[in-house]
Amino acid sequence: MKKKIAVVVLIAALCAGCWMPGIQSKASEVTQVQEETQGDPSVDDADSESGDEQQPEVKEPDSVSGNTDNTPAEEEQDAEEMVPSVSYSAHVQSIGWQKSVKDGALAGTSGRSLRMEGIKINLENVPEGQGGIEYAAHVQSIGWQPYVSNGQLSGTSGRRLRVEAVKIRLTGELADKYDVYYRTHIQSYGWLGWAKNDERSGSATYGKRMEAIQICLVKKGDPAPGSESNSYVTRKIAYQAHSQSYGWLAKVYDNANGGVTGKGKRLEALKISLPDKEYDGDIEYRAFVQGTGWQAWKKNGQQIGTVGTSKRIEAVEVRLTGEMAEHYSVYYSVHMAKIGWSSYAKDGETAGSTELSKRIEAIRIQLVKEGEQTPDTSGVKYVRGLTKGQLVYSGIVQESGESSVAASGETLGTTGKAKRLESLNITLDNSDDASPAGDIKYAVYLSDSGWQDEVSNGTVSGCTDGSQGIEAVKISLTGDLTKYYDIYYRTYIAKYGWLGWAKNGQAAGSTKIGYRLEALQIKLVSKDASALANSRYYTETKYRKYQNPAQYYQIKDKITLSGGDYTLSYGYEGIKVRKVIQKLRLGNGVGMGGAFYGNNVVNAVKKFQKAHGLTATGNVDLLTWLAMGFDETQWKSWGEYVSPIRVNENSTRNQHIEAMIKRAYDYLGNDYVIGASGAPGLGVDCSGLVMQALYAAGLDTSPINPVSHAQPGHEYESRNMWASSKFKHVPYSQRQRGDLIFYQSSNGVVIHVAIYLGNNQVIEAWPNKVMVAPVRYGSGSRANIKGVARPFV
Helix, strand or coil: HHHHHHHHHHHHHHHHCCCCCHHHHHHHHHHHHHHHHHHHCCCCCCEEEECCCCCCCCCCCCCCCCCCCCHHHHHHHHHHHHEEEEEEEEEECCCCEECCCCCCCCCCCCEEEEEEEEEEEEEECCCCCCCCCEEEEEEECCEEECCCEEECEEEECCCCCEEEEEEEECCCHHHEEEEEEEEEEEECCCCCCCCEEEEEEEEECCCCCCCEEEEEEEECCCCCCCCCCCCCCCCCCCEEEEECCCCCCCCECCCCCECCCCCCEEEEEEEEECCCCCCCCCCEEEECCCCCCECEEEECCCCCCCCCCCCCEEEEEEEEEEEHHHEEEEEEEECCCCCCEEECCCCCCCCECCCCCCCEEEEEEEEECCCCCCCCCCCCEEEEECCCCEEECCECCCEEEEEECCEEEEEEEECCCCCCCCEEEEEEECCCCCCCCEEEEEEECCCCCCCCCCCCCCCCEECCCCCEEEEEEEEECCCCCCHEEEEEEEEEECCCCCCCCCCCCCEEECCCCCEEEEEEEEEEEEECCCCCCCCCCEEECCCCCCCCCCCCCCCCCCCCCCCCCCCCCCCCCHHHHHHHHCCCCCCCCEEECCCCCCCHHHHHHHHHHHHHCCCCCEEHHHHHHHHCCCCCHHHHHHHCCCCCCCCCCCCHHHHHHHHHHHHHHHHCCEEEEECCCCCCCEEECCCHHHHHHHHHEECCCCCCCHHCCCCCCCCCHHHHHHHHCCCCEEEEHCCCCCEEEEECCCCCCCCEEEEECCCCCCCCCCCCEEEEECCCCCCCHHHHHHEEEECCC
């Protein structure tokens, strides 16, 4: 208690010292003692009434001198000077009205968690007409009360409402000569800095009680009683977000995150308010909403955006009006989908994006008083998307000349008129400072010249003399444009018509098949908008009147194999093995196991190699093959033979089936050679016959092919054919001409395949010949059907 009294005496001394020369010597001691009291916050208790029992009042000194033994001369001098003085009394929870104190003494309590409920302030030694004192309190559940003066009550009495802050000011001539300083002791914060002359002291919006106050008068130009920093604690701006899937979130304040980040949820609505305005004025704001555009301005807690319509807010603007705008600026940053936090916009600037379909997910807002530090406003705060008319393109159309200009999504060229597009010129206008920076680049494939060099924005690419046509295009974006947009484009080409959408530099159209590009569409699509289907946009395959659905084996214009120059060793089968067996007089290589490279073949090869001065490995490599009298062409071609294709792009499904069957008949009467799939006269087995028949109809079943068929363990390629999902399986009862009939052993393992001819007949390679036979016969595996697969769907 002695320490508290000493502190109060010294503060009073400083306040009074400005007009009491005898006390000036104490001023230098005040700062150090004040610092000792700054860190003495009250216990953070709620304003409960349970502790309202009467407690003893803390007595504070009435004056700073402590010496009343003035001489008559001094008393006469004091009376002549009429030095002003301020006195004040606090109404305190559980205590009531305390005794009046003055000139920097403590009114209220410290360290007892008792709220101040009211205050009265008076001036002393002020001649009539020279001025007065006015004051206002910020009261729980009421806010700022009107000013009162000269000993009137500010606050409440008997209502158990806490005072949270005060403002005090002098009037008249007195205000020209003196400053009134005051500081408050606030729950959870302790002593705040000194405020003066109608500044706010205390707190608001936090629900914290004021527990004590000190007030003093200081001559103009004299130093303050102590630090003036942090004299008032408040929340300046409040905002509440409505987010997708969450609804209305809790209100947040002063640059906190309003909304949800990291969850991909759109901000749908927003309310903004000023909970503790220092000056007259409003907070106004508006939103750019999906499908609506800019809404009307709202203010002071009204809602912008929408609720219940699933519409995203894409951009916002916020501004202050009235005196608030003269003293404060409002700063705001938005969290944009796929971008993150923007830089801060201020005072009505746009934050977010428009014309991009990009959602705002969260927002931060803060007020900054003139002269205070501001947040960083450099960098991107707003992105203006591009409208349809900012992407245009044109070109030369065969026999028609320069086309009219097409805008994003529109058709350049003609359809159904067999007119080729010969040149292309694309212009993208993103010159607005708020639009994403970057360029558009493109290249065309000309019928006689191939791919041309890439050009950019506004440059003609292609042919201008009518000698060549475009067959394919590539278009791409650069720079920041790639952060916000995909460039989609599709082509209309001869015979095919419209292909699918390509994007971002993919080749669209066709090459190597001589099909003209007749029309083109280009679209700039925001990465936040629905993407277009990106498939089947380019081909090097001639258009076919008939083609299997995409999930099945595709009909081709050309089929080639490689890898037929394999070395023969133990376990191999097929035509090359048969030829070696025949050469070494080990048999004719026909039938099951007839063309198997077994130990007898290995030993005979070694003997041959020794006799011809070759390394006796038992394997047939190219040198051994040539020594046996075969040529190098046979070494390769007999291992990778493919029947010539007998169909074209105009062939029907039925023509493909007949080409397949006709080729199978070319092998009728040929020897059955295990693991073989060669030209007619060389021998085939069941799956080898099917492979060559399908090749003639344009169907490539790779990796099931003659090269793999000769490898050890691949003699039953019929099993792999049955297991392939690229053949359509159909019930046996629905079998058709051209289907494949699969047969199984007694334990269900596929062992044979034949081509169905209709009328319950098949053509097949079955030991020891290629023949036509009933679909079922006998009582063994040949009668045990596994199922049916359809090559041409």
